[in-house]
Amino acid sequence: MTVIVTDAGFAQAPEREIVALADLTPDQTAVDLANTDDPAALMGRLEQLTLIRVAFPAFNDGRAFTIARRLREMGYTGQLLALGPLIADQYAMLRRVGFDGAEIPDELAARQPADQWQSRAADWREHHYQARLRA
Numbered sequence: 001m002t003v004i005v006t007d008a009g010f011a012q013a014p015e016r017e018i019v020a021l022a023d024l025t026p027d028q029t030a031v032d033l034a035n036t037d038d039p040a041a042l043m044g045r046l047e048q049l050t051l052i053r054v055a056f057p058a059f060n061d062g063r064a065f066t067i068a069r070r071l072r073e074m075g076y077t078g079q080l081l082a083l084g085p086l087i088a089d090q091y092a093m094l095r096r097v098g099f100d101g102a103e104i105p106d107e108l109a110a111r112q113p114a115d116q117w118q119s120r121a122a123d124w125r126e127h128h129y130q131a132r133l134r135a
Contacts, residue, residue, distance in 0.1 A: 003109040004081065005091065006101035010114040013103055018053060032083065035063040039070045046076045053103060056084035065097045072098035088116040 002013040018030040021037050030051035033039065042049065052071060054064040068080055082094050082102040094102055 001106050002103045003106060004101055004103050005109075005114075005117050007095075009118060010109060016051070018051065033064075033067060035061060035067065037067070039067050039074065042071070042076075043074065046071075046074060046078075049076070050078045051081070052076065052078065053081045053083040054099075056082055056086055059085055059087050059090065065093065068094075068098045088112045088119075091117055 004011045004013050016030055017028070018032050019025075019028055020032050021034070021041060024031050024045075026045075026048075029049055031042070031049060031053075033052060033054045035055050035057060042052075054067050054071075056064050064082060068082070071080060080099050082090075082099045084104070085108055086094070086102050086104055091102065
């Protein structure tokens with residue numbers, strides 16, 4: 001099982017059908033992207049998708065940050081989750097680039113409880129350097 005981390009805290013991930021990009025059919029609404037997938041492959045389909053998860057195979061592989069930003073710039077407005085063994089210290093950056101939260105393994109949630117993630121969630125907007133530069 002996995003845990004979904006959002007600004008509101010932890011929640012068990014619901015059972016849902018999510019397919020890989022290569023297996024996505026027109027009637028499906030949830031897709032998993034690898035950190036090597038090109039989000040442009042979803043052009044013309046973003047409106048029908050309600051969930052996109054982008055894989056972080058390791059906490060130190062940041063390619064998914066770029067994919068998330070590109071998806072938001074392309075106009076995706078559905079739920080966008082980071083998927084994998086992330087750490088609480090990455091939460092603010094996840095939110096800043098457009099992720100709504102993260103889906104992490106239960107074992108990781110046990111090692112890094114909700115209060116550790118919540119302390120990172122509290123001020124993710126406050127320390128957004130790009131917003132300060134634009135002001």
